[in-house]
Amino acid sequence: MKGYGGLRAESAGRPGTGRAARDDPAEPPGPVLEVTDLHVTFGAGAGAVRAVRGVSYAVRPGEVLGVVGESGSGKSVTSLAVMGLLPPHARVTGSVRLHGREILGADEKTLSAVRGGTISMVFQDPLSALTPVYRVGDQIAEAVRIHRRVSRRDAARRAVELLDLVGIPDAARRARAFPHEFSGGMRQRVMIAMAIANDPDVLLCDEPTTALDVTVQAQVLEVLRRARRETGAAIVLITHDLGVVAGFADRVMVMYAGRPVEAGTVDDVYLRPRMPYTAGLLAAVPRLDAAERPVPIEGAPPSPAALPPGCPFEPRCPLAVPACSAAEPALEPVGSPGHLAACIRAEEIEAAGGAPLAVRPPGALPAETGAEVAAGVLPASGVPPVAAGVPEEPGGRAAPPPRRDREVVLAVDGLVRHYPLTKGTLLRRRIGTVQAVDGVSFDVRERETLALVGESGCGKTTTLMEILRLARPQRGTVTVLGRDTAALGARDRMAIRRDLQVVFQDPMASLDPRMTVYDIVAEPLRTHGVRRPGPRVRELLRLVGLEPGHAARHPQDFSGGQRQRVGIARALALEPRLVVLDEPVSALDVSIRAGVLDLLADLKARLGLSYLFVAHDLAVVRHLADRVAVMYLGVIAEIGRVERVYAAPLHPYTRALLSAVPVPDPGAERSRRHILLEGDLPSPADPPSGCRFRTRCPLFRMLNGAEQARCVGERPPLRMLDDDHAASCHFAERSGAI
């Protein structure tokens, strides 16, 4: 990625290049946006929700402030309060000064003049933020005309300019397109174009890349950098992704339970965290560049309606002392100038030389952190009281035999799934074919985890659904536990369903909201003829680290991590041999994610499970999978052992993908070489000929004519290039050049 360092120098030296005319050049750059002691309360009385409790920050022109926090930490409410976009029943106190002028509580007229002009916002979901019935160019032109007296023609010209600036190819033509004709990344670019249409001084970005794939995220972050360079605006970047902040922000503020708990420069906070929460959060992030496992933070964030009297993090804090629950610590300076932390033991941590060492218990093993409750339960009661027939090997924790000696539990060979694209309701005609999955082959052996990785639209979920259907595929074969699904009868299929279970991505959607947890976990047992599921349900709930006494509750009474544990309990009810995990942690907060990952790893070791794991997060895959298959546009680009694929990727796409994942380490993130892919994923209805990746391939552009012709004309087979490491690239041996 081009010169982050240069950009920093520029922002420090010449702030506000784009709008120097408006600023008085003689004046030293004071803060453009100053938020002081902001409080936001919803409701009143005992049930009042104090969403934000005393947030203060200031940003200077050209500076990037990262606001990091988990869901419910108040980070989005803060930015909405700054913009004056909260509903009227929210009580907001404190002060928000823009160029020294108070805008909190200002009337709608003043706010309208400021919003979209001096201060503008980029939202998370670009689809809902754009009006679907207007052309993209007209929407940007409208944003321009609201704040400037320009002619319609000039506004339209400016819109095209802006689209060009945010990197939309063929901007003049694309300005006439409607939002639905744009991909997610393109829509987010349009949102940024709209936000910078009037040369704002402050850009509030609320999770601008959360809904996007990593390669597109890298593109959008690059666009934001360019936007900052062009406008000289200060950027407040709100996100839960510590990696994004590490590479992009100058300063960072960590929020927990509605308050900032640590603030400082990115280097200070990431390398020398002084608040145990920050340290725990950093340790809980699965790292792409480190082999050590993420360490979960115990417990869940407190409910904003029922905060503990002392430090809100005290119940989860490994360093808590009795004094912590007495009063809430203030945000006080610690260590280097500008570094603030809200912890009464911050000085001690400073003296001891850093919290991470103290937070991580010595020799912490995943089995001890996530599922320690379970460890005491299983051996005592004996594993399968209901589901006999699954041999439980006594040496569950011993090293498994070599891969080739183990049984194949799932084999997929040349799987194809095409969907017809039809038009018209009365007379359906076929106008094309979506090649969702086009010839995928892999196998999963016993006690092994295979991860299917890829960006949205690469066909990984379709592959999963084809396997789970247990029906004859359109082409190719699926063999589950030695049985070809094409030749299964109803009875056999039922028997295989017992051994093949699934955990879905969103625990809220995959658990029937109308059923109690007891009924949810008992459902597979009842379906497969267990009359009294009671004892087994209790055992399962303990196994996944939940209170059996909570069985009568409904899923919505649980936190996200607990809900996913219910989903895992349900999948394990019948003692399956193969569990399919569809993005099991991507809907969870960082601090909870590590706990669920630990649980999965522990269960696999103890119950001898095999996992087929679908994910888009490469860092998560690294810590759970044994082998990984990278998918692109319905085909497998690369497959092999995780260590090999991550250490020496052979396919250019894998290289790009790995380099696009942000690493939560400011030094490493800045010095890392990023391969920026151009453009979007081609439509699976019209995939490129030959190699499907060639339209975005950085290696393709380095090849000579004859070699390029080969990429265009010939589809690369999956070649075994090393021991258990294959890639489908004609020139995989040369991918090191990019």
Next chain:
Amino acid sequence: MSVTDEELAEQREAGNRLGAPSRLRVVAGRFFGSFQGRAGFALLALMFLLAFAGPFLGRWSYTDRDFTAFLAPPSADHWWGTLQTGADVYAVTLRGMRRSLVVGLLAAVVGTTLAAVVGAFAGYFAGWTDRALTWATDLLLVLPAFLILAVMSPLFASGQWPLFVLVLALFLWMVTSKIVRGVTISLREREFVHAARFMGVRPTTIIFRHILPNMSSLLVVDATLNVSAAILTETSLSYFGFGIQPPDVSLGSLIADGTRTALYAPWTFWFCAGLLVVTVLAVNMVGDSLRDAFDPASGRGRR
């Protein structure tokens, strides 16, 4: 399957400790937990009690005629007065309510059940099932319901009111079934339905265990509205002399008669109209509370 004592004890204990409440008990508990539910249920029960036990208290039967008192105001002899024919208003109103309650409630329940089942099956099993059921729905939608009921009315004459209920219900369900079909199609793609399918749960079980409970609020509201609709349809049929045939009476026929004399003999109209209003109100209260009871998330925001 033999169970050892130890296992049995463990299961009992587990049953006690887990509380393992069935869905029915949860819903019933929530329903009677709300004041509205209790009040609505009590009111409806009172109406039933009045309709079925009330006639035994009065001295007159609904077929009796008091030739000494035509259109007499309420008195000790005729508690709610008499009609032009000398019939006792108390007796005929309760008799009419008995019919209307049974016809209204049954027709609504049958109609909504039919709508739910047909809609859910059409939506869940796409393809030919869907096409056949949708076709049947559309066909019934274009048939003139009122005309058919009128033509069939002689069949209901000789005490065949269950047939009447059935035919009435047959014309109540189509629109709801189309809504149910749409909701089912969207629910079918939800992950918890996928989860159940991949677990090996049979499609019919999925429909009754996952799909229908998740649209229970829609169904309860629909059933509530159908009660009023059924009573009113029956009323209008009776008004034209179809539906419930004399000497049997219904609230509908009574109100129809009562409107003519309502101005100078209000007791002929107000008692039956009032009871109809109270009945529909009770049904609405019960429906509202049932909807909340079915939805575990409801009421959370209000409390």
